[in-house]
Amino acid sequence: MLDRPTTIAPDILEVSDVRKIYQASNGPVEALRGVNLTIRKGEFVCLLGASGCGKSTLLRIVAGFEKVTEGSVTMYGFSVDKPGPDRGMVFQDYALFPWLTVRDNIGFGPKHRRLATKLVSELTDKFMAMVGLTAFADRYPHQLSGGMKQRVAIARVLSNDTDVLLMDEPFGALDALTRSKLQEELVEIWRTTGLTVIFVTHSVEEAVMLADRVIVMSAGPGRIDCEIEVDLPRPRDVASPEFNALRREVTQRLTSHIAGSRQVAADS
Numbered sequence: 001m002l003d004r005p006t007t008i009a010p011d012i013l014e015v016s017d018v019r020k021i022y023q024a025s026n027g028p029v030e031a032l033r034g035v036n037l038t039i040r041k042g043e044f045v046c047l048l049g050a051s052g053c054g055k056s057t058l059l060r061i062v063a064g065f066e067k068v069t070e071g072s073v074t075m076y077g078f079s080v081d082k083p084g085p086d087r088g089m090v091f092q093d094y095a096l097f098p099w100l101t102v103r104d105n106i107g108f109g110p111k112h113r114r115l116a117t118k119l120v121s122e123l124t125d126k127f128m129a130m131v132g133l134t135a136f137a138d139r140y141p142h143q144l145s146g147g148m149k150q151r152v153a154i155a156r157v158l159s160n161d162t163d164v165l166l167m168d169e170p171f172g173a174l175d176a177l178t179r180s181k182l183q184e185e186l187v188e189i190w191r192t193t194g195l196t197v198i199f200v201t202h203s204v205e206e207a208v209m210l211a212d213r214v215i216v217m218s219a220g221p222g223r224i225d226c227e228i229e230v231d232l233p234r235p236r237d238v239a240s241p242e243f244n245a246l247r248r249e250v251t252q253r254l255t256s257h258i259a260g261s262r263q264v265a266a267d268s
């Protein structure tokens with residue numbers, strides 16, 4: 001399998017000096033501070049970090065669901081301040097329309113954009129086939145397994161002609177085998193479509209398996225701790241010494257920070 005060269009690709013998304021403060025009922029919560037991140041077109045980036053370090057907040061800001069308190073996010077040089085079809089989100093809990101079939105869930109975006117009926121059906125068929133669900137076109141979400149539901153969610157974003165696929169722990173609720181299968185399928189979709197993917201995960205193994213670049217985040221307030229390039233060829237072998245060396249390196253970066261913050265908490 002050939003990897004796609006992303007090092008010479010243009011920048012697509014720029015996060016500059018972002019700070020996010022939520023106004024909670026018990027006072028303000030600083031979820032992000034001083035976050036800077038540049039994403040190149042076609043890159044597969046994983047945001048990795050312990051619970052509460054602001055991964056979902058950063059993703060939701062990029063999606064346009066949350067506004068920044070300070071700083072800016074631009075895509076193709078234009079300010080991001082609301083959701084748009086150029087950025088599609090896949091959630092852990094699928095968020096499908098329960099009253100629509102697989103076909104109608106996937107075709108929802110193109111239909112909503114008032115594309116011609118023939119084009120809607122071509123796009124739906126194409127992406128339904130890409131995620132291997134053609135035989136399940138007339139099923140409803142409650143008749144599908146978790147893995148199948150997540151395939152529908154991915155196809156639904158793809159059918160919107162999205163440039164950036166934003167994924168918030170999309171495989172977190174799946175069993176290990178289904179998760180590994182979906183990881184493989186996602187890499188294949190990414191490789192063949194030219195999509196840019198930003199993927200949130202808690203799992204070091206998942207990040208090293210998927211990413212071109214792992215962004216390690218830390219909490220208190222949420223910020224980027226370091227970035228680690230993953231230059232292993234795909235498909236990646238979790239049992240290889242190279243994979244294990246990188247897994248160790250990423251784990252060390254992650255745990256050294258967590259240990260550091262515990263020390264700070266203990267000292268204060």
Ligand SMILES: Nc1ncnc2c1ncn2[C@@H]1O[C@H](COP(=O)(O)OP(=O)(O)OP(=O)(O)O)[C@@H](O)[C@H]1O
Nearest residue numbers: 022023024029031050051052053054055056057058
């Ligand atoms: N709507 C909100 N109102 C107030 N505080 C919030 C809100 N959403 C998130 N937070 C807080 O912001 C911080 C970052 O949360 P966020 O969900 O972005 O982290 P995360 O790294 O994605 O966590 P997890 O891995 O557990 O999903 C946390 O302290 C969280 O409690």
